Amino acid sequence: MLRLFSLLFLFSTLLFASAKHYDFNLIKKGVDDDNTLLVVGGIQGDEPGGFLSASLLATHYEITKGSVWIVPNLNFYSIIKRSRGPFGDMNRKFAELSCEDPEYDTIQRIKSYIKDEKVKLIVNLHDGSGFYRPTYEDNMHSPSRWGQCSIVDQENIDAQYGNLAEIAHKVNKYVNKHLMKQEHKYHLHNTRTREGDKEMEKSLTYFAINNNKAAFGNEASKSLSTHERVYYHLLALERYMQIMGIEYKRKFTMHPNGVYAAINNDIYISMYDNKIKLPLSKIRNYLRYFPIKKDEEVDFRASNPLLTIVKQGNEYTIQYGNRRLSRLKADYIEHDEHKPTFEFLIDGEVIDVSFGDIVEVKKNFLVKDDQNYRVNVIGYTSSRKKETDVHIAKNQIAQRFSVDQSGDIYRVEYYKKEKFAGMILVKFKS
Template sequence: MEYDLNRGMLKLYSLLFLFLLPLCLSANNNFNFNLIQKGKQDGNTLLVIGGIQGDEPGGFLSASLLTTHYEITKGSVWIVPNLNFYSIIKRSRGPYGDMNRKFAELSEQDPEYATVSRIKNYIKDDDVKLVVNLHDGSGYYRKKHVDDMHSPNRWGQCSIVDQTQIDIPMYGNLEEISTEVVKHVNNNLIISEDIYHVHNTRTKEGDKEMEKSLTYFAINQGKAAFGNEASKNLPTHKRVYYHLLALEKYMGIMGIEFKRKFTLDSNGVYKAINDDIYISLYDEKIKLPLSRIRDVIKYFPIKKDAVLDFKASNPLLTIIKKDNTYVIQYGNRRLSRLKADYQEYDDDTKSVEIQIDGKLQDVKFGSLIDVEDNFLVKENSRYRVNVIGYTNNKKKETGIEIKNKEIPERFSLDKKGTIYRVEYYTKNKFAGMVLIKFRT
């Protein structure tokens, strides 16, 4: 997996953007999109794009799962899970207008000019042969009017092509491919209302709005391009389910093979989205599991220079600084707010000894340790230890067996009351953190 990370700031093109910037910059000053390249580059690449509109989480979460939960064993897949990352964070269709209407003409003064130009270059790359742009649309597309939510004016639950075919060496039979994808999805529906249809917009026959779209730009570059729409009437994880069904069929058509780390059903997708997400900080001195993290974490050790160096398990995860609070964002969901306790940081990366259920273990900073009944932090002359939330009548918190019930639940990192912080300090500097997870 390769991340293409352009870490420059968004260009400051307007007074509005200048006003918003201090409130919304991520902790590493980066809202540029990621390009993740998976598999073996072979001149037959599938380019998957999510997040062109920030209020369509089914699309960008599907692309994100493709990066984190799929292994490409044959062929090549490029994934952009967060094309309009600022729009995703803002939970907006487009703070600077609809990005999917900026692919025909665009002023260099537009705040999104650099983003649009960059994704155009990836679309035009010689290796890219097929492009899928993921969307969530309103209602349920039907070829004939049924009611307000089921009509030709709705966009949900359809596979979109701009025209029937294009004259290119590979995958030019657009409507036939779209029909194959629709058939595959419809063989795996959750309920019958979710049925998919092919939606040919016949863009070149005079649809001036669709002429500005990403897929129409792509086919004019000689690339097979499709839109995949899931209905906004569905819960997010079910939208993701339908997007992944379609993506797996596109991969099959292209001869791309893969392994998936979860069961492709409604429950499996829900767990894949919400479990096993984390952020590690400061060269992994701290690792935060995020699936059930509390809304607010107080007195969190942040470097005094206020720079937050982090790595995320998922390209939709970021941290945004506002005053002395660091907001952990997952797509357009705010997971938690870290209230900064500014500290000098020690460069020590040594391991420490903790006794877990009577057995002594060597533990690295940033570890999460499962505990059945109790743990005991071994005395170490180098460190001062603080088990957050635990109190006793002694001056030290080492050499004492500590059980779950002896730490008030409000001090846990997670809402289930199972994960607690053990912090290590050398004199007045923060050295690292170990997390204790009591089994329930």
């Protein structure tokens, strides 16, 4: 029994240490003022519509007037684990919480943003089951369901934007003008928390209104595909911004197909001061012999706050929210720190390239020889001792070594003596 207790304690300690590694982001857009909208996604890791909507607000919107603060990954560890909450439901920790709770620091930090005097309205994004209806229609369309509704804890509070029910009705009216199907209609869900809902008394929005902040929950249905949920969340967020006088520009078409493209296209991760850049839209699910710096944590930058790298033994998983995009099988090696430029001959034209570049090729490319570096075109085989000063076409590289699933992108790696120097990608146009 003592051994079992020790193992359980060790497991919980390791779990806690892993969770502490994934702190949430606060992204501020626009110009800070005392009329700030705070948007929260990812309080529960099994609700991707919510955290993907918040991340798109962070990456694909320009705030041209006003102030928006975005937390796209409040419970980041939960998101990565595809769990509602490895340490319990985080949205039930805003009333009383022991300082021994593994998520205590996270809760205290988000509370400080909620209470910030600049913040006047909070929207917490969720994915809920079925379709909320004020009266019972059937099992999936009833008052016990949570999908497709705007949630308030009570009709009014004494605060700016305190007419909660009225604002929620305006949001619903706007969303309902852009429905994909009539079944997706939004309704107001007043939980009347103060009247005795003990569970909702522990929630983020109830904490907010008790600190005189207008707060709303926005629910999209889990019966919808993820990008359809994001579509409805973003419609609601745009209406909240309009109500607050916040102006914006978006980088995609507000349509389910436009939202899908925004989620899945033009995502990338760069490593080691941009000496390696990986486009992730169609990345292979497994890349072998990947040059990882010896004895160090991977240094990376991502195009989206939901992207991260998770180490598991000698493999490194690239995670996008709760989706695993690829695994990198580590080839541990020391890295050279220089960042020179090189000459490539692309379809007969000489161009200068640097580590981290992605070079587009129609027919063939040639890597000019540099006496200081050894070049390895991954997947290219030849009887030559060097892989420089030779024209290489797509059909001369084994497709299984491509970076992407389409077989268009290949790695050109540079080495300085026994150290890895950097990587350039060549992308053949289809």
